[in-house]
Each structure stands twice: as C-alpha cells, then as structure tokens.
Amino acid sequence: MSQERVGRWDSPERRALRELARRVVAKEVAPYVGQWERAGLLPRELHTTFAAAGLLGVGFPEQVGGSGGDSIDAAILTEELLQGGGSGGVVASLFTHGIALPHIVQAGAPELIDRYVRPTLAGRLIGALAVTEPGGGSDVARLRTRAVRDGADYLVSGAKTYITSGVRADFVTTAVRTGAEGYGGISLLVIDKGLPGFSVSPPLDKMGWHCSDTAEFAFDEVRVPATHLIGQEGQGFALIMQQFQSERLALAVQAYATAQRCLDLTLRWVHERETFGRRLASRQVVRHKLAEMARQVWLARTCTRAAYDTWLDTDDAVTEVSMAKNTACAACDHVVDEAVQLFGGLGYLRDSEVERHYRDSRILRIGGGTDEIMNEVIAKRLGL
Numbered sequence: 001m002s003q004e005r006v007g008r009w010d011s012p013e014r015r016a017l018r019e020l021a022r023r024v025v026a027k028e029v030a031p032y033v034g035q036w037e038r039a040g041l042l043p044r045e046l047h048t049t050f051a052a053a054g055l056l057g058v059g060f061p062e063q064v065g066g067s068g069g070d071s072i073d074a075a076i077l078t079e080e081l082l083q084g085g086g087s088g089g090v091v092a093s094l095f096t097h098g099i100a101l102p103h104i105v106q107a108g109a110p111e112l113i114d115r116y117v118r119p120t121l122a123g124r125l126i127g128a129l130a131v132t133e134p135g136g137g138s139d140v141a142r143l144r145t146r147a148v149r150d151g152a153d154y155l156v157s158g159a160k161t162y163i164t165s166g167v168r169a170d171f172v173t174t175a176v177r178t179g180a181e182g183y184g185g186i187s188l189l190v191i192d193k194g195l196p197g198f199s200v201s202p203p204l205d206k207m208g209w210h211c212s213d214t215a216e217f218a219f220d221e222v223r224v225p226a227t228h229l230i231g232q233e234g235q236g237f238a239l240i241m242q243q244f245q246s247e248r249l250a251l252a253v254q255a256y257a258t259a260q261r262c263l264d265l266t267l268r269w270v271h272e273r274e275t276f277g278r279r280l281a282s283r284q285v286v287r288h289k290l291a292e293m294a295r296q297v298w299l300a301r302t303c304t305r306a307a308y309d310t311w312l313d314t315d316d317a318v319t320e321v322s323m324a325k326n327t328a329c330a331a332c333d334h335v336v337d338e339a340v341q342l343f344g345g346l347g348y349l350r351d352s353e354v355e356r357h358y359r360d361s362r363i364l365r366i367g368g369g370t371d372e373i374m375n376e377v378i379a380k381r382l383g384l
C-alpha cells in the first residue's frame, strides 16, 4: 500500500530526503539488521555513515551541526528505516540523540553545544538520556538521583535504569535532583562516561529492540563540573516535559511505520501462500483482516500527522500528542498480532520479520510515557 502523500509531508525536498534515506537504508542497514540483533548493539560506524550521508543531523538546526529540517523530516527518516527493512531497535539506538540532545540545544551553553551536540551529530559521539530510575519512571517529579553542589562541581549519587544506548554512550543527559522534593527541584546535567564513581551495567536482556543496547547506571559521588548544567537549576522538569512531546510523536511514528511494514509484508504473503488449493488472499476472512489492518494503519498515521500539525502550528499539542501515541500504538499492536497470525508458524520463527516487529513494538506502549500516563494527561485536560 503506498504511503499517504499529502501536504507538508510531500514537498520536493522531503521526497528527495525519502529517496536518499531509502538508498542508504537499503545499502547500509537492511543487509545487517539480523547480525546487529544477534550482537545486541549497533556498530559505531553506522553513526558516521549516517552523518556522512547528511541523515544523522536531520531535524537539528545547522547552527548546532545538524542538517536542518524539522521533526517531520526526522519522522520521514523513521518511516523509511522501517519500510526499508530496518527495525525499531535500529531507530531507537541510531537516533538516541533525538532524545539526548534537544535539551542541550534548547537551553545549553555554547560550550556544551560544541562539546556534545556537534560531535554527536557528526557521528563521533553517542549520547543517552537518563530520566528513569529503578524506583520508578512514570512519576518523573519524584526522581531521587541527587546532585549536591561542591565548589565548582556537583557530586552526583543515585541510579538510573532502562537507558537506551546506555552501554555505548559517551555522555548522558541526566535528570538529577538539585533542590527540594517535587518537580521544581529537578535539573539536567550532562555527565561523561568513565568518570570515577560512574558504573554501567552489562546490557539488559530484553524482549525486543535487541540491537539497541539498554543499561543501568549507578552514580557514587560522581564529580561533574557545574558548567555541565543545562539551563538553570530547577528547569529540568519543564525541559523534560517539553521534549517528551517530540519523543511521544516519534514513538507514534515508529508505531504506524511498523504497522505499515507488517501490513505490506502480510499483503505480499497472502498472495503467495496457498492453503486448501487456494491463495490466502482469496478467503474473505483473510481479506477482511487485511482491510481492518489497513484501516488501523491509516487511522494511526492520520492521527499522528494531525498531532504533528497541531504541535508545529500551535503552542500546545499535549492532548493531541498523547492521543496520537495511544492511537498509533494500539493500531500497531493489532496489526503486528494479525501479521504473525496470518504468517502461521512462520510468523513465530525468529527468521521472519513480522516476529521481530511483534516483539519490538511492545515497548512502544511503555516507553516515553505509558498508555496509562497518556490517559492521565488526557483526563487532566478534560478537567478530571
């Protein structure tokens, strides 16, 4: 099924970006996904390859070393990565800078931009974002990792978990408590890997996103220069919440793009597979399943793109973003499940792409704010 090609998603520049991404994904990603999934991480060279092609910095301004464009360009890249045979793990790990850098770009000092943002967008450094703690992820305002001012430094103690690219990362944009209890006491610090007292767990073993390494961190009085504070003390919660909007939209894109890919793979399969002397595609029950899968992909994409419009055109898209994330993830769940079902036994085998999407996509309803937290946000907006 062809992608919906309308309005701001289909300018000549965006068509060119799609073409470029398609070529790079076909040559540099698709042939190696299985190998990376088994290795449990992406090679660092993939970052430099994407940077050299002008694709790593998409969505970041040229003034900070990016390739320009906005969040729609970044979404197009995700669509092409999944459509071209990439995986959710590749998207999460190769583009972790999409969650690690925006706070620095928005509020960081020029020195932080030179030291972390430019080299990351050039593919030379890898960054991660550490908000979640073993004690809880949904309730960000209650985080406990503490940063205490000591002369020209902060001393950081605490723990973070489930950190994407945490094993490979060179630096971590870290949410810490510099002040009192509650959201007003939270700040963001950029912390270098390898500092004394900063330990990193072996990769956590996960259901999906196998090529995306995930780590747990422990901080034991890690000495971090106060110049690594992003913005002001106490500004961290607001920065995290603002950037959560783009992360949630990106996860919604990953959901509808995964669903579209599974729909396409299944359409091809039902034309090939014969049972009881007829092609699967000729059975009404199968045809209706595919019709419903297509409807849900369309719904997810349309809803997500509408949320992008609100986000780019207005100051407040919190309700629409939360609704889009839940809509796209629910659609994805349905489509990947039906895809596995229609592939039969093959759908359960590690070698089939739909099996990987089935496992990979389960995180989408958890990461970046769970279904339940999205509904809490929507309920508050309803005045409840």
Ligand SMILES: Cc1cc2nc3c(=O)[nH]c(=O)nc-3n(C[C@H](O)[C@H](O)[C@H](O)COP(=O)(O)OP(=O)(O)OC[C@H]3O[C@@H](n4cnc5c(N)ncnc54)[C@H](O)[C@@H]3O)c2cc1C
Binding pocket: 129, 130, 131, 132, 135, 136, 137, 138, 139, 161, 162, 163, 164, 165, 206, 209, 214, 363, 366, 367, 368, 369, 370, 371, 372, 373, 376
């Ligand atoms: C593969 C992977 C990658 C990740 N990457 C990162 C990363 O890079 N950086 C990072 O900081 N974090 C990351 N996370 C963490 C992720 O954001 C959290 O797992 C998520 O926010 C949920 O937090 P939690 O796991 O602590 O669950 P909890 O907050 O303990 O929630 C458990 C359950 O209770 C529900 N719940 C919680 N509060 C309420 C409520 N008030 N009402 C109703 N239900 C509620 C939740 O929806 C959930 O179903 C990652 C997680 C995974 C698995």
